[in-house]
């Protein structure tokens with residue numbers, strides 16, 4: 001009986017803001033910024049298509065808060081040098097059809113590749129794992145003055161997101177970027193008030209949240225994407241993560257999205273999972289059940305959801321309030337409408353491999369193949385869900401050359 005489905009029901013996100021259904025498009029870095037790091041018409045078109053696709057909340061790909069700290073080439077940046085007119089067009093396109101459009105704000109910290117950062121910054125001067133060191137320079141530890149400047153940059157970007165018509169913002173606190181680096185005892189070895197105890201390690205994210213709240217007021221939704229765990233020795237643990245969520249909830253944050261992993265351990269993209277996880281599709285549901293014990297604000301679980309029935313079951317079980325999906329929306333921007341109208345809809349994603357493991361890794365197929373689909377949609381072409389991995393590799397080399405294979409992200 002479709003009228004009892006939770007997936008199609010609306011949900012309150014703040015006292016005054018609600019989402020029209022439970023589908024939440026998780027961030028996918030589109031890499032559709034121009035040479036001044038402004039949104040391009042292609043990016044505007046992509047969100048025009050997505051906002052017509054039925055999803056309740058659209059999160060943008062990560063927008064950097066400082067043009068001297070990029071995570072990827074062609075990032076969009078919103079900082080004091082940004083020209084705001086294209087941001088307004090982007091917001092207009094993405095909020096059609098009563099869609100919530102939240103801008104994801106990010107600083108990469110040490111996860112900024114060598115060809116973009118000669119000297120990336122981080123809480124402490126700890127390099128990434130050996131396997132990544134050919135692609136990423138060892139970072140330098142931030143001074144306290146610089147920490148405050150970054151907090152101000154997050155607040156500035158959020159204020160401009162609000163001013164240009166976005167419906168909310170999401171702090172990127174997951175996947176090994178700067179906020180996550182501060183939270184991790186492995187990456188954060190500081191001995192001042194920004195490191196050490198969990199209270200100190202979470203000071204950075206709390207200050208960012210509070211600075212944003214001061215600028216945008218109480219009615220503008222602020223969310224965070226947070227790791228359930230980093231899945232690495234000495235990293236941010238599930239226990240720490242629950243405590244951070246609880247604290248941010250007390251501080252007044254409106255929504256939490258759960259993911260996991262980082263460039264060193266890319267758990268957010270799946271891989272080998274337990275058979276119980278395989279059945280429920282989503283990678284982080286077990287953890288979400290624990291998070292739910294302390295949370296009253298909306299929770300989103302992202303990673304692995306592929307069928308309307310598993311989504312409905314997750315909502316009914318009470319483990320999550322919204323369903324985060326990313327890759328399915330790159331190959332079918334209308335997939336939310338299908339999931340909402342057909343309770344047996346299933347998404348089939350092609351297994352991506354060239355058959356040569358090293359090449360798959362070097363080409364970062366799990367990311368680049370999807371980026372290519374986003375660029376097709378932005379250029380008003382239909383995505384190609386069956387495009388071969390080899391074709392992507394050949395196309396990439398012919399357009400940007402071997403630089404494509406320099407390590408640039410997970």
Ligand SMILES: Cc1cc2nc3c(=O)[nH]c(=O)nc-3n(C[C@H](O)[C@H](O)[C@H](O)COP(=O)(O)O)c2cc1C
Pocket residue numbers: 026027028029030060061062104172174175225259268269302303304305324325326327328366367368370371
């Ligand atoms: C091309 C691509 C770009 C991504 N960029 C981001 C990003 O900018 N910010 C982020 O939080 N996650 C990013 N992710 C991760 C997704 O938001 C999501 O967590 C992950 O793909 C798992 O969800 P899925 O199984 O529904 O795809 C990206 C994923 C892909 C495929």
